[in-house]
């Protein structure tokens with residue numbers, strides 16, 4: 001690949017080429033994707049409307065022309081609407097100041113051909129805490145771009161956030177990326193950018209180099225104290241103010257400042273939504289600092305990150321905890337009025353698939369399994385179809401949610417959505433929506449009242465119910481039964497299905513295909529693995 005210099009002519013040619021490939025004209029350019037907020041709820045606005053990102057992230061070494069056919073095959077099989085794919089600094093800037101945009105251009109073009117959006121992941125200074133994606137011309141100069149020094153005095157395999165040369169180099173490259181995206185992507189195929197990847201440190205809580213020690217002895221910045229509601233004039237150093245947490249909070253502040261400055265510079269070029277992802281600590285029993293990645297946006301330092309990096313729209317959890325309690329706790333911890341919930345990475349094994357319903361239930365704006373093109377058969381990574389497709393459970397759910405994605409995202413933003421995921425130990429779940437009790441049961445026979453639900457053999461089920469008008473609901477789900485009941489406060493009232501229609505939702509308009517009645521409604525509304533969207537009208541009698 002020949003590195004291209006980012007010159008206006010090259011950019012203009014790239015725009016013409018990419019736009020022509022996609023059959024698009026410059027005037028098709030729409031509103032830039034962004035986050036919106038109302039009443040403590042959030043929306044991810046894409047093409048002017050709330051959007052739910054049904055995503056898939058490819059493997060780390062898969063954003064290469066040789067691997068992309070296998071990636072697109074996975075995207076198709078899982079019915080994703082968005083591919084998350086890395087941009088490698090070492091590939092993007094192979095020589096200082098010379099940028100190779102060929103792979104970015106290819107991914108944008110191919111995403112358009114596949115009718116999906118892109119989230120690009122900037123593998124810059126940090127990748128899982130390491131500095132492995134730095135270009136060789138940086139790796140060759142450790143004196144300018146140093147690693148952290150651990151407590152023992154030995155270097156640790158993680159970049160230090162305290163050296164301006166690294167910040168300047170990363171910022172310049174990221175600016176170039178964003179400038180290029182702005183030039184080639186007027187129709188916003190790229191809808192969001194991740195800044196760095198799981199930044200922070202493994203193997204040390206912070207940098208103990210002489211340079212970092214000097215900063216550590218200085219007073220805590222007053223803006224941080226103010227943001228945390230502490231005495232901003234205290235003048236105390238990190239140990240005086242934060243005691244046992246000082247090392248970790250210090251690292252979090254400086255890593256976040258660094259990442260926030262990279263994001264802010266990128267936004268000056270092109271203000272797409274940006275987020276930083278976190279390698280989590282255990283949400284129920286975290287253990288001491290040093291037992292998890294230190295300095296990244298873990299749940300205990302979210303407020304530090306918010307204060308240090310206001311250019312980041314979201315601090316997002318990578319959830320690899322495959323048990324109910326932990327998964328749901330993480331969703332709670334990262335869903336805050338000041339932080340939209342986004343799950344940019346989660347496990348790709350079948351268990352995780354139903355957690356997309358749990359994420360929606362907590363107001364998430366997107367959900368994306370990792371390593372979608374990985375398969376046990378190495379040839380499957382290159383586009384061959386694996387025997388047992390481990391993406392199929394996610395694909396089933398994305399096929400169910402995909403057709404109603406816009407309605408679901410809008411109702412979620414308006415606070416009119418209930419979404420529930422099966423829990424292996426709980427076979428009947430209830431929630432309240434628009435004056436009705438919604439009951440969801442798992443593992444009931446199609447015929448019969450299903451008083452004693454057994455649960456599905458594996459917890460795969462999930463349900464989505466949205467309030468679309470007085471006593472009217474959009475209902476869909478996977479391997480479950482949904483029913484409506486009057487509230488506890490109305491013991492004498494009973495539910496009647498006035499009309500249940502199966503059909504298609506598009507732009508808020510419902511087109512019915514058939515009416516459900518008889519066996520299809522007498523015991524409740526049963527969902528299997530097929531995509532079924534219902535408009536349900538109920539009343540009390």
Ligand code: DGJ
Pocket residue numbers: 060128197198318345370
């Ligand atoms: C989390 C990282 O963010 C990904 O890039 C990848 O390394 C996965 N872990 C692997 O499980």
